[in-house]
Each structure stands twice: as structure tokens, then as C-alpha cells.
Amino acid sequence: MKEKIEIKEIRQIVCKKLDSLLNMSKEEAAAKAVLAKMRRGVGHIPGELPELWGMLFEDMPEKMLSDNGIPSSAEWAVYIALTLFALHQQGYTLQKPMYEKGQSFGKAMRALARAENGTENEEAFKRIRRRFNVIATSSDIQELAHHMKGAVQLLRNAEITLDYPQLAGELYLYQIPGEATRVRLRWGEKFYQNYEENEKRKDD
Numbered sequence: 001m002k003e004k005i006e007i008k009e010i011r012q013i014v015c016k017k018l019d020s021l022l023n024m025s026k027e028e029a030a031a032k033a034v035l036a037k038m039r040r041g042v043g044h045i046p047g048e049l050p051e052l053w054g055m056l057f058e059d060m061p062e063k064m065l066s067d068n069g070i071p072s073s074a075e076w077a078v079y080i081a082l083t084l085f086a087l088h089q090q091g092y093t094l095q096k097p098m099y100e101k102g103q104s105f106g107k108a109m110r111a112l113a114r115a116e117n118g119t120e121n122e123e124a125f126k127r128i129r130r131r132f133n134v135i136a137t138s139s140d141i142q143e144l145a146h147h148m149k150g151a152v153q154l155l156r157n158a159e160i161t162l163d164y165p166q167l168a169g170e171l172y173l174y175q176i177p178g179e180a181t182r183v184r185l186r187w188g189e190k191f192y193q194n195y196e197e198n199e200k201r202k203d204d
Contacts, residue, residue, distance in 0.1 A: 131150070
């Protein structure tokens, strides 16, 4: 029986891989090549593309690896987070990373409601809420990854950052029976928390 995987370990390995990539800022051409390769992995299954094996498996603890040829929950979480980051980073230099610590998924999605004209309106809120709800009610990790792709593209277009190590931990939890509800709760809290704060400021 494998050791239990802690969420902080999922976050740490994604953080380490992102730091390694962002430290390539002085080698912009090489970094862009790596990111382009990683983007090709969006929508694929972990391990399906040999050119991404190093990105995914290097330095990954043995307890996170599959032992039956089916991607483990940890592999899915790390893979989705890294490939989505590459998609998010497209069009930006590494001096302007789309990874920002503390920018939760719920908070980032909330910011989309204000991205069009700098102010929040009910129509934008409802549109983003519908998309957010579809993501949060995904039945499995592959459906979640599919819907996340569209959300990340919107975040990229609006220049809104995201905490990818935190997202990876949540993607891991989402795959554990009974834990998806906790993830949805945290996403919802952050999404509506900002909304309530904005409404309160309007009333002051």
C-alpha cells in the first residue's frame, strides 16, 4: 500500500516545476518551446504524449505515480495544472507570469465579471456564473479539465492570473469521493465573497 499523498505535496511539486520554468526567463526562446510543447498536452491523458513525460514525471515522488497503467489522481492534477498554465501563459513573456500565489480559482472567475469594462454588471455576473457552475458540477476529472480549458482562455484574454499550485491541490481533491463537495464550496465562497464585498461598498 502506497503512502498517503498530502495536498501540500501536490502543490509543492507544481510550484517547483513552475519555478523552474519561470527561471528560464533569460532563455525566452527555450522557455517558449517548452510552453508550446506543454500546450499540446491540453485535452490529452497524462502519459499519452511522450514529449511531456519529463515535464510530468521528473522529480515526482513514486507514491504519486500510477501502478496499474491508469493515470493516478496526482498525475491528473499535476498534468492539468501545468498544461493549463502553459495555455494561460500563451502570448505573454515569462516576465509577466499568469501564475500568482493566492489568486484562487473562485476569485479569478469573479474577476472575469469585471474584465470587460472595468466595472461589474449583472449581465456579466450571470454569464460568468453560468460558466462557473458548469465547471463546478463536472462529473469527473476529464470533464472538469475540458471546461477548465475554456475558463483559462478567458482568463488569459482578460490578463487575469491564477494560483496553479493551489488549483492542482483542488484538482487532486476533486477526484476523491466526497471531497469534490469541499472543493466546490471553497470555489463558491471565493466567487461570491468578492461579489458581496463589492455590493457592500456600493451601499456605503
